[in-house]
Amino acid sequence: MKRFEEARRAYESTPIPEELSGRVEEGIRQGQRARQKYRRQRRRWLSAAACLALLIAGLNVSPTVAQAAADVPVLGGLFRILTFVSYEKTEDDINYSVSVPQVEADGALAERVNAVIQDKVEEHLARARQDWEDYRGAFFATGGTEEQWAGREMDVIVDYEIKSQSDTHVSFVVTLAEGWVSAMEERYCYNLNLAEDREITLRDLLGENWVEVSNAAIRSQISENPADFFPPEEGGFTTVDGNTAFYIREDGVPVALFPRYAIAPGSTGFPEFPLT
Numbered sequence: 001m002k003r004f005e006e007a008r009r010a011y012e013s014t015p016i017p018e019e020l021s022g023r024v025e026e027g028i029r030q031g032q033r034a035r036q037k038y039r040r041q042r043r044r045w046l047s048a049a050a051c052l053a054l055l056i057a058g059l060n061v062s063p064t065v066a067q068a069a070a071d072v073p074v075l076g077g078l079f080r081i082l083t084f085v086s087y088e089k090t091e092d093d094i095n096y097s098v099s100v101p102q103v104e105a106d107g108a109l110a111e112r113v114n115a116v117i118q119d120k121v122e123e124h125l126a127r128a129r130q131d132w133e134d135y136r137g138a139f140f141a142t143g144g145t146e147e148q149w150a151g152r153e154m155d156v157i158v159d160y161e162i163k164s165q166s167d168t169h170v171s172f173v174v175t176l177a178e179g180w181v182s183a184m185e186e187r188y189c190y191n192l193n194l195a196e197d198r199e200i201t202l203r204d205l206l207g208e209n210w211v212e213v214s215n216a217a218i219r220s221q222i223s224e225n226p227a228d229f230f231p232p233e234e235g236g237f238t239t240v241d242g243n244t245a246f247y248i249r250e251d252g253v254p255v256a257l258f259p260r261y262a263i264a265p266g267s268t269g270f271p272e273f274p275l276t
Contacts, residue, residue, distance in 0.1 A: 078105060078106075078167065078168055078194045078195060079103060079104060079105035079110065079170065079192075079194040080103075080104050080105075081101050081102070081103055081104075081162060081165075081170060081172065082101065082102045082104060083099055083100070083101060083102075084100050084101060084102030084114075085098060085099070085100040086098065086099045086100070092129075092132070093132070093152060093153050093154065094128065094129065094132055094153070094154045094155075094156055095153055095154065095155045095156065096125075096156050097155065097156070097157050097158070097159070098121075098125075098156075098157075098158040099158060099159050099160060100117065100118070100121055100158055100160070101117065101160045101172060101174065102114050102117075103170070103192065103194075105194045106197075107194070107197035108197060109192060109194065109197045109198060109199070110192075110194070113190055113192065117174060117188075117190075120174070120176065120188065121158055121176070124156075124158065124176040124186075125156065125158075128154065128156045128178050131154075131178060131180075132154045132180070135180070135181070136149070139152075152180075152181075153180070154178060154179065154180040155177075155178070155179035155180070156177075156178055157175065157176070157177040157178075157179070158174070158175070158176055158177075159174075159175045159177075160172055160173065160174045160175065161173050161175075163247040163248060163249060163250070163255075164247075164248045164249055164250045164252070168193060168194055168195035168196075169191075169192065169193055169194065169195075169200065169248070170190075170191075170192050170194070171189070171190070171191045171192075171200075171247045171248035172189075172190055172247070173187055173188065173189050173190075173247050173257070174187070174188045174190070175187050176188075185260065185270075186259070187245070187257060187259070187270060188245070189245045189246055189247045189257060191246070191247065191248055200248070201242075202214060202240065202244070202246060202254060202275070205248070205252075205254045205275075206254070206275060210240075211239065211240055211241075213275065214240040214244070214256060214275050215239055215240060217273060217274065217275045217276060218237055218240070218256060218273045218275075219237070221273050221274075222236075222237060228264055228265075228268050229263055229264045229268065229271070230263055230264060230265070235263070236263050236264070237258075237263045240256060244256055244258075245257045245258070245259075246275070249274070253274050253275065253276050254274075254275045255272050255273065255274050255275065256272065256273045256275055257270060257271075257272050258270065258271045258272075
């Protein structure tokens with residue numbers, strides 16, 4: 001998501017006047033160029049992945065979609081992660097780049113996680129379409145013309161990354177993003193113990209004093225660059241809890257992941273802290 005984040009930071013650092021000005025137009029053109037470059041890179045990545053595909057129906061937007069080969073092979077007969085839906089298409093000036101994971105395993109956990117992910121994806125796609133429609137309506141309501149509108153695009157992204165895996169465990173992050181004259185990105189972490197059919201917690205990884213261990217690690221790393229973060233009294237980091245998102249690295253170290261703007265300015269991105 002590097003190009004997406006670079007385009008967003010460029011947007012956030014530029015003051016946008018209310019009127020339709022040349023400065024707005026140039027900002028939009030820069031964002032479009034950055035998004036086009038991102039899409040070219042993503043197409044190259046998808047080509048290199050060499051996924052096997054079967055045509056299926058998918059997620060209320062009626063593209064051609066694919067049941068891909070397993071990204072994680074069957075490990076110990078317990079599970080695998082499939083790219084359940086994968087497609088790229090353009091419709092109504094919206095460029096969709098969608099790759100949705102699905103966990104294949106016995107037990108209720110996989111079914112529950114798959115349902116949560118699909119609900120989030122469907123909500124994301126619906127919200128993005130509504131955001132674009134609202135923007136289009138506001139654009140013309142404030143005097144924009146068809147000529148000025150031409151070339152405007154929105155990127156809608158669904159993607160995931162497997163952070164670690166073993167014969168019984170998997171940790172992955174799902175990213176949902178919009179990119180246009182404004183931008184949005186959300187990340188969701190899933191850490192699954194398929195042998196025991198349950199989610200992995202920080203307590204499992206760090207022990208009974210997991211809160212103290214996590215807080216000490218995060219505060220130590222923040223102290224290295226305090227200007228990059230909000231002070232605790234102004235909405236900055238105070239403590240981890242049961243809702244703190246994290247993923248597990250290949251070396252087994254959990255990494256706490258905070259949303260953009262949660263404990264730091266948007267320019268800091270998504271703060272991550274290895275809990276060691």
